[in-house]
Amino acid sequence: MAPFASVLPRLLCAGVRPSFLHKAAPGPALQSRRTLGRAPAPEVSEPEDRDDLQSKLLELPLQQPDFFNIKELFSMKTLFDARVHLGHKAGCRHRFMEPYIFGCRLDQDIIDLEQTVRHLQLALNFTAHVAYRKGIILFVSRNRQFTHLIENTARDCGEYAHTRYFKGGLLTNAPLLFGPTVRLPDLIIFLHTLNNVFEPHVAVRDAAKMNIPTVGIVDTNCNPCLITYPVPGNDDSPPAVHLFCRLFQITINRAKEKRRQMEALYRLQGPQGAEGSGTGDTSSRADSSCSS
């Protein structure tokens, strides 16, 4: 969970508007582990009880390894049935994808689904946490076959999509293009890492430049280097892409629903005080344990 922990303060310190995100409660503990300086989160003095609730709201999901119960969403069998293990021909193989390839059959690469399952669980868990903390998620792809599907997926989640021609300084020069107070995406999900000329999408490099974490489905001809959470898998077959879109949609909706539930719970318990929050914790843990 190391990359996840290092990326969190970025969400806290990135000058995001809502006041509750200015709270640095998990921040300093994690910052002390890293040497290179990041801008410290601005200390805003707020009423004590609201602080407590907000910090509990944000800390609670981090105390469990699978707070959103991602493991039940898919299994290796579902990935196999959706043809996620099929890669390109051996001639298209990218050197850095070799660790993720199980083998080669009749000159076609087969992706190791055990690794895919692990990577996909990490990626979906991270997406869920970002959505829980009300981050902006951007779906990026340049494959014209699935443009409509991905835009629909993004719209149904309440998030954003960019499956069109990527203008030059969109991420790196955003204040000029959009306005001085624009908010950049907090997570970028690549359903196709390559663009139409089989080169790495510009957004991969730009997201790395702007310190935006990325989740990407990397096929055997893609470069997984700059992607924070690569998910080795097939990005060309319709069943595979449909499966990935469905999985992302379900996780994001689940995370947002969880957030609404937690907020409602804490709002109810606010006037009641500590004992209310205690019962709230146990009930939420009971929920997650019985659903897993």
Added chain:
Amino acid sequence: MAAPCVSCCRGLSYRLFLGLRVNFAQTQGYWQTLPVDAQTAPESQILRLIHTTVVTTKKNVSASGRDSYTEDFIKKQIEEFNIGKRHLANMMGEDPETFTQEDIDRAIAYLFPSGLFEKRARPIMKHPEQIFPKQRAIQWGEDGRPFHFLFYTGKQSYYSLMHDTYGKLLQLEKHNDPFPQKTESMNLIGSRWLIKEELEEMLVEKLSDQDYMQFIRLLEKLLTLQYGPAEEEFIQRFRRSVTIQSQKQLIEPLQYDEQGMAFSTSEGRRKSARAEAVVYERGSGKIRVNGIDYLQYFPITQDREQLMFPFHYLDRLGKHDVICTVSGGGRSAQGLLTSDPRVRERKKPGQEGARRKFTWKKR
């Protein structure tokens, strides 16, 4: 205490100081300490060293930025327009309640007569919606999340339109899959697609030519499928009616003379020639000009061919009689009936003819 004097030169930032009179020296430099007047009143406080940062901006930023009108400004303009409209109606002695835009235009033309040729430079008084270009409000909410799901593409309205159109296309293809039939589309006649400028105005966004062509192609593809009334209405939003030129021309009804034969009269001119022609319904193809047969009046074959051309086009060469009178002009001007607006262009001084210049000599 004297108030701090503020310089308005662009990019000058300063830290506010309390109750000190300072003389500014405006020179180009990055860091500058201002000379503080030491002889201040006894109750003046701390003498602080004031640093100013002079940021020299290279870019030429216009004073108001990109014309951005706030909503309040537009509302105020609309109120002022309505009040002004009532004043104008009172001035003209009309009823303020029923004062329409045409009345306003006439009143302004009467009160401010202008001899300017350019119509757009003349004084106008129109509703602010038509004068101020349509603006885009701020695209994201208080938490910073944009409202539209395609915000990060840059052209959200255009791409959202493409998305919707493509969605409709997919839906229709799904319905049409078994038997692709096509009903007649008579509604396309007399209308044209939006031009790029009209589409830009509709979406309040800049488009490129390729974007526009892509959109039109998508709509054309939609037309090839069988669509229902909902799609019909969607497509009609992007069609503009065009006046059919043939319906514009007034065709006069036929007149009948004493023998009951139908004939039709028309006039034409070219350069300084004037002609009037009477075409009879039944005849043997005789043409008389000024009482003389056309073979003798127009000895040149080309002129006669011009006369015969309309009948030749309709394959009615020997069916009609023509009697015409013509005056003025020369040989070739008298041959035509359709108005040809070309006249001889005047010769300009400094040139040999209307367009031909004198021979250019290098030295």
